[in-house]
Amino acid sequence: MLRPLTEADLSVLTGDDDGFDYFGPRPSRQSVPPSDLNEQGAFGVLDGGGEVVGDVSWVWQRWGPNVQSRNPMIGIWLSPRARGQGLGTAAQREMVDLFFRHTAVNRVEAHTDVENLAEQRALEKAGFTREGTTRGAQWRDGSYRDGHLYSILRSDWHSSSD
Ligand SMILES: CC(C)(COP(=O)(O)OP(=O)(O)OC[C@H]1O[C@@H](n2cnc3c(N)ncnc32)[C@H](O)[C@@H]1OP(=O)(O)O)[C@@H](O)C(=O)NCCC(=O)NCCS
Numbered sequence: 001m002l003r004p005l006t007e008a009d010l011s012v013l014t015g016d017d018d019g020f021d022y023f024g025p026r027p028s029r030q031s032v033p034p035s036d037l038n039e040q041g042a043f044g045v046l047d048g049g050g051e052v053v054g055d056v057s058w059v060w061q062r063w064g065p066n067v068q069s070r071n072p073m074i075g076i077w078l079s080p081r082a083r084g085q086g087l088g089t090a091a092q093r094e095m096v097d098l099f100f101r102h103t104a105v106n107r108v109e110a111h112t113d114v115e116n117l118a119e120q121r122a123l124e125k126a127g128f129t130r131e132g133t134t135r136g137a138q139w140r141d142g143s144y145r146d147g148h149l150y151s152i153l154r155s156d157w158h159s160s161s162d
Pocket of ligand 1: 019021076079083084086087088112
């Protein structure tokens with residue numbers, strides 16, 4: 001389950017992580033991210049008890065000069081205690097569902113390190129297709145890293161939700 005974040009949730013989301021989502025020390029989040037799907041934003045990910053245990057966020061990318069060629073790229077972080085229980089798969093699937101129901105976009109993307117097997121598996125379970133390798137695309141912890149680009153198209157979503 002996802003919901004818009006509130007100020008009370010921010011403390012959960014400030015923990016640094018030493019894994020694939022760690023891009024160096026960062027200041028605490030000072031403000032609640034927006035939940036407007038058409039802008040950059042984030043939602044809180046809830047566990048079975050309704051507690052926020054992470055967030056799923058998105059930025060808009062462009063493959064051409066026109067707005068029709070825009071698409072969101074999603075990212076996710078869960079608190080270590082909330083991992084490995086299916087929440088990451090469910091949250092990313094729900095995010096895809098929100099974009100296809102409430103925007104006219106044709107494509108939702110995600111990107112992850114070639115070594116991030118948990119995220120690759122979660123994305124595939126959520127209906128994403130791996131499209132290729134982004135060589136040396138991501139700077140993290142002292143070196144450039146290869147990643148995998150994933151997408152799900154509106155037509156994939158229709159067939160998976162039939
Ligand atoms: C990546 C992340 C979002 C996945 O969410 P999650 O709730 O832990 O994932 P799920 O439980 O839905 O599914 C994980 C799948 O990966 C598998 N998996 C986990 N670790 C794995 C590993 N080291 N090798 C292979 N598969 C692995 C699990 O077995 C599961 O697959 P299964 O259901 O077929 O058994 C979460 O672990 C996380 O927040 N990690 C840290 C931050 C991060 O890496 N974010 C993504 C940055 S791009």
